[in-house]
Amino acid sequence: MNNFKKQCLASKLSPISDELLDLSRQALAVNNGNIPKWEAAINEIKSQPKGNIDYQAPYLTIHHAQDNNIEALQQSLKLLMPWRKGPYQIGDLPLDSEWRGDLKWxxxxxxxxxxxxxxxxDVGSGNGYFTYLMALAGAEIALGVEPFLLFNYQFQAIQTLINNPPNAFVLPLKLEQIPEKPLFDTVxxxxVLYHQKDHLLHLQQLKTVLAEGGELILETLIIDEKYGEQIIPQERYAKMRNVWCLPSTNTLHTWLKKAGFKTIKLVDVTKTTPEEQRATHWIGDNTQSLKDFLDPNNDHLTxxxxxxxxxxxFVCQK
Ligand SMILES: C[S@@+](CC[C@H](N)C(=O)[O-])C[C@H]1O[C@@H](n2cnc3c(N)ncnc32)[C@H](O)[C@@H]1O
Structure with missing residues (x-):
């Protein structure tokens, strides 16, 4: 967090840095029985050699000048499973996460x-795979916010392995905790949207933290128009319990307009494939992934x- 404070002070985020750090410390002070295990993993990883990071699609690659102890490294990183987002390549160790994040990027x-x-x-940054890509693409500062603590520890594990890490940070916060100031050029x-009970509120909060003329990139699950304006799953969706809204692209366009965004452009629609989301040995004991979430006789249905x-x-402006 020291690095974050230093980088923040040199950026537009200076006025909110203390508040972000206070809130993050509070979030980390919770009583979570897994923290000792995660801390032990990070401590072991500290003994591994560090290397420079770059992006060699599909991997965020950490190059090692010296050989790392692959077995010990893999064992420690596996204490931090499930690895949903990635993939990473650390020296000779490929960390093949459940998702091929490069395809979304x-x-x-x-x-x-x-x-x-x-x-x-980067709202809902997970372990910071995209946050690193944003920093490597030249952002002055790329701040990920991710309330799920494990993913913050995964970010820390990766950061521990990097020499001169780029200006990417992940804090254990929700979007709603970010001070309501228009400081970000790109959000x-x-x-994340489909996990929100109140989708319009989420869009408004995104707009509040965006600078005038800034750009929002919104990626979310949608349905084809033939299924209607939106589906609100009654129970689970693709075995997920916390999916609240699946709008059509027209409906989502209207929501963005209602929230006050301008020049709203739909730039991509892609069906999720088993190439992009699949079980790997980095996701732990629950080995289910996309193919288990679909109807075995019809892959157009969950x-x-x-x-x-x-x-x-969608890409749009404030
Ligand atoms: C499906 S993951 C997406 C991760 C990554 N952004 C991606 O595109 O692959 C959604 C993440 O958003 C986080 N999240 C949910 N609600 C949030 C909120 N209100 N503020 C910040 N993050 C949130 C969840 O903890 C989860 O890790």
Whole structure:
């Protein structure tokens, strides 16, 4: 967090840095029985050699000048399972996460304003795979916020292995905890909207933290128009308990307009494939992934009989 404070003070986030750090300390002070295990993993990882990071699709790659102890490293990183987002390559060790994040990045990057010199917010950053990509794309500072503590520890594990880490940070916060100041030039909300009980509130909060003229990149699950304006799953969706809304792209366009965004562009619609989301040995004991969430006889439907996961990317301005 020291690095974060230093980098923050040199950025537009200086006025909110103390508040972000106070809130983060409070979030980390919770009584979570897994923390000793996660701390032990990070302590072991500290004894591994560090290397420079770059992006060699699909991997965020950490190059090692010296050999690392692959077995010990793998064992420690596995204490931090499940690894949903990635993939990473650490020296000779490939960390093949459940998701091929590079495929989403390929769909996003051609459509957004250059990140060079920008103050960037990555809402629901997971372990920071995309946050690193944003920093490596030249952001002055890329701040990920992720309330799920394990993913914060995963970020820390990766950061521990990097020499001169880029200006990417992940804090254990929710979007709603970010001070309501328009400080970010680019805000990403990817894979987060469908987890919100109040989708319009989420869109308004994204707008509040976005600078005038800034850009929002919104990626979320959608349905084809033939299924209606939106589906509100009665129970689970693709075995997930916390999915609240699946709008059509027209409906989502209207929501963005209602929230006050301008020049709203739909830049991509892609069905999620087993190439992008699949079980690997980095996801732990629960080895289910996309293919287990779909109807075994019809991959256009989920196991619950709803339309199979399809994602849209909207880019719009404040
Ligand atoms: C499906 S993951 C998406 C991760 C990554 N952004 C991606 O696109 O692959 C959604 C993440 O958003 C986080 N999340 C949910 N509600 C949030 C909120 N209100 N503020 C910040 N993060 C949130 C969850 O903990 C989860 O890790």
């Amino acid at each position: 390929d769909r996003v990057l051609p459509h957004i304003q250059p990140l060079k010199g920008k103050t960037v917010l 990403f909300s990817m894979g 196991i619950e009989g709803l339309p199979a996961p399809k994602r849209a990317i």
